[in-house]
Amino acid sequence: MKRNREIPNPTTTAIKELILTRGLRPGDPMPTEAELMETLGVSRSNVREAVRTLVALDILEVRHGTGTFVGQLSLRPLVEGMVFRGVLSPGPDHTSLREVIEVRTGLDLSLAPRIVERLAGQESADLRSCVDEMTTLAARNEPFGEPDRRFHLLLAQRLGNGLYGQLVAAFFDIHGAVAPSLGVAAQQDLDRTAAAHARLLDAAIAGDLDRYRAAVLDHYEPLLRVLDTTETALLDPAKGA
Amino acid sequence: MKRNREIPNPTTTAIKELILTRGLRPGDPMPTEAELMETLGVSRSNVREAVRTLVALDILEVRHGTGTFVGQLSLRPLVEGMVFRGVLSPGPDHTSLREVIEVRTGLDLSLAPRIVERLAGQESADLRSCVDEMTTLAARNEPFGEPDRRFHLLLAQRLGNGLYGQLVAAFFDIHGAVAPSLGVAAQQDLDRTAAAHARLLDAAIAGDLDRYRAAVLDHYEPLLRVLDTTETALLDPAKGA
Structure with missing residues (x-):
């Protein structure tokens, strides 16, 4: 079997590291998009792309009208x-x-x-x-x-x-x-x-x-x-x- | 355990259906972004968001400089x-x-x-x-x-x-x-x-x-x-x- 590894997007990696260094847990609120842009020094579209990837993996969860949270890390x-x-x-x-x-x-x-x-x-x-x-x-x-x-x-x-x-x-x-x-x-x-x-x-x-x-x-x-x-x-x- | 189901994004669902109806297989080239926009009647940002989600799930694969392909559907x-x-x-x-x-x-x-x-x-x-x-x-x-x-x-x-x-x-x-x-x-x-x-x-x-x-x-x-x-x-x- 081919070892299929995508090249990691640096912004998704940075967001994962931020979750770890801040000790956030599943269900905890994430910083706002603006704060992520500033903290990580990346563009809005970079943050959005990374969030989209991490939502697909259930590492983040977007609750519409409420904000973004650490996901449940489920097998979804x-x-x-x-x-x-x-x-x-x-x-x-x-x-x-x-x-x-x-x-x-x-x-x-x-x-x-x-x-x-x-x-x-x-x-x-x-x-x-x-x-x-x-x-x-x-x-x-x-x-x-x-x-x-x-x-x-x-x-x-x-x-x-x-x-x-x-x-x-x-x-x-x-x-x-x-x-x-x-x-x-x-x-x-x-x-x-x-x-x-x-x-x-x-x-x-x-x-x-x-x-x-x-x-x-x-x-x-x-x-x-x-x-x-x-x-x-x-x-x-x-x-x- | 909570049954964690995200509300499916209609564009990701439409792209998955397109793969099925066209009989595409892992590794096959996908239509261009422009063709997806026209076929599915959605905006460029909609297509990009959906592609990003499907790449995270290894349902699509982006090879930079080459294009987008059906992914390997691996356990990555x-x-x-x-x-x-x-x-x-x-x-x-x-x-x-x-x-x-x-x-x-x-x-x-x-x-x-x-x-x-x-x-x-x-x-x-x-x-x-x-x-x-x-x-x-x-x-x-x-x-x-x-x-x-x-x-x-x-x-x-x-x-x-x-x-x-x-x-x-x-x-x-x-x-x-x-x-x-x-x-x-x-x-x-x-x-x-x-x-x-x-x-x-x-x-x-x-x-x-x-x-x-x-x-x-x-x-x-x-x-x-x-x-x-x-x-x-x-x-x-x-x-x-």
């Missing part, structure tokens, strides 16, 4: 870039989306031992309510992205590693943004996916790591099957779903 | 944001860096079964040469970031999932950019880290998954120990390294 730029990549390069076999699902599977499997350790032996009201919501919505043939996302995020939060939670959420969002181009999931897939979440939770509470791992794989199976079906349909329309 | 924006987060919020216990190391460990462990499956039973010249380089450099007390990075990237590439390789490289780079603020690793850590890479490779070639997993954990141990030592030093300077 990752999601935006990867969603576009997924839409741009679907490929006949949905390579981008397959890769996203593999990464989601990998993240879930790598969290498995600690999730099971933390959940074993006790019912989890918050996770159970996500599963119940998904089951109810699946029965009505309605999509359940919101409780599904909440479920995965709550699981990741059990680890006390904020970055993991953000990665899980980011890849959930990338997947959710790219997948609709494949068409709506079938009813039985909704039922099956909801049931897989119930099995994930039950296995964790039972402290059964092998069963938990099997449930992770089972959970992604309908998502991969949609890709296979769509691929088949593209290659041979008569065989399509 | 992730690296840039996360490095700044790591530098901005080191915390007394290096939370950001610990989280990065945990994610790296998780990615490596999640790849372990397939890596071992693919490498078992046969020497790998390219991976072995990375290990040999690391060992030689460690013996001279020199850092070995380059062969180290190549080692992890080659491993991830064995899976045929480009996104995984990019994630592994991205978190390697984030780690590498944030860690130097902790000071140089000790000689025995270089030796130990080089030896851990040899054990990773040997375990994979032997087809021994348990030994491979143990080597992954062992590989990160010196990196975590540096954090613990630095933390102790901050809390009680007399105990520092």
